[in-house]
Amino acid sequence: MNDTTQGVHRKSLGLTLKNNRDLILHSLMCSLGGFLGGYAVLCRGNLASAQTLNMIDIVLDMVGRNKYELFLRILALFLYIMGIELVEILSKKTQINLQRYSICVDMAGLLVLIMIPKEANVLVGVLPIFFILSTQWSVFHGVRGYNSATIFSTNNLRQTVLAINEYAFGRDRKELKKALYYINTLFWFNINIAFSYFAVKYFGIYASLFGFIYTVPALVITFMKDEKAKANISIEPYKEKIVC
Template identity: 40%
Template sequence: MKQCNDRERWIHQNMAVIGGFMGGYAILNHHELFGSAQTANMISIAMDAAGRLDADFAVRVLGLLVYMAGLASTVILPKLNLNLKLFSVCLDAAALVLVGLLPDDLNDFIALYPLFFASSVQWCSFKGADGFVSASIFSTNNLRQFTTSFTEYICSRDREALRKGKFYGKVLLFFHSGVAAAFLSCQAFGLKGAWVGIVPVCTAFAQVCIDCYGGACETEELAAQ
């Protein structure tokens, strides 16, 4: 079972790199818009509905619907016997290829629609590892868990709190390594720097294929019984 847990952890850390890369790419190239979450967008929509004049109101609403469509797809696709994790990784690759091809004068929200959809699918497809719930597309809850877990360990020397803190600390490290990679790739290649993100996507694809079809975990579970 340790091998299975290690594999699950490595996959999640790899997906955090991809999540950080996509988030960093969106912020760098589209006026500080974060493509992996919708809180700021929904706040803007609410202000627009209350009377603020915003020429982007319609594209903001459509962007929210695109994000919601991604969330809904994670409910529908498993019912069609499609592997959600493989679908998510392939979708990340397609989104990164597409945003690198879009014109640089395209409306910022429209340019982020591929990342809206891919990020929402990734969020629901890779929910955590080692028994911990952890988002791979943004960091706030990971930071909360990291901070509170290490504080608990300092106060009580609880070994489980230390294990938890290490897990969330690694997710934060891998996520922000992806952000740094996005910065460097965009500095070098502009919008086409998105294609550098295909590298961690390829490693994630290989990891997920091994996890899904390797059979090692099933063998270990049977042996344990």
């Protein structure tokens, strides 16, 4: 392969990456969601991605079980709500880049997790994850017009099945594209659950640091997107002059 051909391939790869930055970022956050879900279950025996089980346990604790656990579960619910609420407040009251904010929350949480002793109460061990993932869910919930969470899989699985069925019966290319999008989402989520198994097996609670594999490139992409936005803004006045 000569230098010219290599240069063409590099340019083609660069263009592909630029055109798919949103999908790459989405896939990275799905990867982190799957990894942290696996980490929480393997290290602490609790899934901290959603509130369904936690709220069931709150009700059960209210009718006669462990009062200390009730307190911790209410605290977990509060942290989950606060993650959502802070994103809403920041979106309405500030100009902060919410994607960057969410990724920074992820990074801080990954560090906090290694500070919680292995012997700590299992709920205490996942409290940061409740806040991390509710924040992530509020910010990263799909791209390209598709609604897809990056922290759990139920709706993504449903949408995959529906899209495959629609394509099978109607041969609509849009449904095939939709199915491939959701398959991609499920793939990155679940492959990183598998990765979390080996990370936790060999590194224990310190496995959370592997989360930086996803957050660092994700953060870089948010700056790349900002540069693109700035470039568009700088070109706009010239477009107006040409029109006039």
